[in-house]
Amino acid sequence: MPDTARILIIDDDRAFRVGTGALLTDEGYEVDAAPSGDSGLEKLRGGEFDMVLLDLRMEGRTGLSVLEELRGAGNDVPVLMLTGFATVDSAVAALKLGADDYLTKPCNNALLRSKIKAILARREPVLGAGASRIVGTGQKMREVKRAIARVAPTESTVLLRGATGTGKELIARALHEESPRRSRPYLAVNCSALAEGLLESELFGHARGAFTGAVQERKGMFEEAHQGTIFLDEIGDVSPAMQAKLLRVVQEREVVRVGTARPVQVDVRVIAATHRDLEAMVEEGTFRKDLYFRLKVFQIRVPELKDRAEDVPALVGAALARWNERVEPHRRVTGISDDAVEVMQAYDWPGNVRELMTAVEYACIVCEGGRILAHHLPEELRETVAAGMGASSNGNGNGHANGDARRGDPRAAEPARRYVAPDAEAERESIVQALEEADGNRTKAAAALGMGRTTLWQKLKEYGL
Incomplete structure (x- = not known):
């Protein structure tokens, strides 16, 4: 159970909200609170939480x-x-409606912590080696992993939605490796990388003499993947004619090789992916509605990296491990500084995980072994972050210059304030005050607020600071 779980407290007792919020924040959870049922539902509709205390x-x-x-x-x-009004009837009613457990107030803190950990642990997906390569323990990626755990054991078609570079192919492979078809073939094709004629031949095969150069009969990928899985990446880029042929495969489980009229039965699970807005394409008439509905039996939306900055350190660690496996011992990198990680967490990553892996590789080359520092990162990355965050760091670049100079300040030894998520206006004021007291040093401001650096980065973006 990751300690970055987001918990929403819905309770009209302010003292309970504040006290329990402080307790859970000290445990490492991200906490939000609502004073009524209606405001709680509004928060649940506007954001994602890992658990609710209701x-x-x-x-x-x-x-x-x-x-x-x-x-x-x-x-x-x-x-x-x-x-605080425990009755057997109310407990039974809550459990029948889908509550995970029931606890009476006043709550024993140790019991409350135990119940929360147990519930979160039960809700975590049980995944095997196939999904272990998917890096990320933040809330959004845990949702992706839960989705994999739900759908992988089935025969259902899966549609992966997300921007380029987010890791859709890695998820497709995990779906196959977590499925009953794991011992059978897994084949992947990028539909946008091949001309239509070549794509048709690759997918469906061809007869001898079907076209110039077809000197012998050849099976296509659907036949080669029989009883296994085929991954159709960038499905939104295929032509209407190809869409019709794919519909036949998904719907009838048969293919027709180019140059023949004889259908061949195939047993293949289809996983498709796209970065395009298929709904808009259906409305425009550029994507078949019937194929769209056949593909979207189960959808997994893969988040962009800018929306899961909490996963950046783990992704950097994975990239470093991959670099160290491929180079001579004297070129291995021993680690990365906190400043460099903070810069990377502040960047929006338009190229997503793929861009991050490239940036880490560049830094590994530049640092020539040893430890990656902030100035080893790609210049464009550093300049973009400096331009975007300059105001909130009071002109100190990454916010550490004055902070280092203030290490002798007696305020640095003061105990950190206990952070409990208040309303938005009060929270923004608290963050501004903490930044001013820390002279723009975000690490010190986060410590003073009692929140993690990642949480503070997200709040700075949220409030436009």
Whole structure:
């Protein structure tokens, strides 16, 4: 169970919200709070949480009403019900509506921590080696891993949605390796990389003499992947004619080789991926509606790297490990500085994970072994971050110049303030105050607020600081 789980407290008792929020923040969780059932539902609709602590009896909408609406909308977020009015009937009602567990108030802190950890652990996906290569323990990637765990054992077609470079092919391979077809072939093709005629021959095969150069009969990828999996990357780039042929495969489980009229039965699981807006293409008439519905049986949306900055350190670690495996011992890199990681977390990564891997490789070359420092990162990356974050660092670049000079300041020895997520306006003011006291040093500001550096980076972006 990762300690970066996001927990929402819905309770009309302010003292409980503040006290429990402080307790869970000290445990390493990210905490938000709502004083009523309606405001809690609004937060749940506007963001993603790993767990909800929900009071049973509140003024206005009750906890049971909130839980009923959540489950009715298909939201399966784990819910721990809390109440000072415990009855057998209310416990049974909450569990029947889909609560994960039930606890009476006042809560024993040790028991509360134990219940939360147990519920989160139960909700974590059980994945094998196929998904172990997917790096990321943040909330968004945990959702992706949960989706893999749900759909991989089935025969259902899967559509992966996400920008270029987010790792869709890695997820497709994990779906295959976590499936009952894992011992059978897995073949992948980038549909946008081949001309239409060549793509048709590659996918469906051809008869001898079907076209110039076809000197012998050849099976296509669908036949070669029989009883296995085929991954069709950039499915949104194929022509209408090719879409019709793919529909036949997905729908009828048969292919027709180029130059023949005889159908060949195939047993293949299809995983497709695209960065395009297929819904808009359907409306425009450039993508077949029937194929769209056949492909979107189960969709997994792969987040962009800019939306999961908390995973940057782990991705950097994976990139360094890959570099060290490929080079001579004297060129191996021993690590990366906190400053360099912070710069990388502040960058938006338009090229996503693929761009990050390239940036780390560049830094490994430049640092010539030893440790990667911020100035080893690609110049464009550093300049983009400096331009975007200059205002919030009071002109100190990455925000550490004055911070280092202030190490003797007695305020540096003061204990960190305990952070409890307040309303947005108060939170913004707290962050501004902490940054001013730290002379723009984000590491010190985060420590003073009692939040992680990653959380602070995200809050700075959220509030435009």
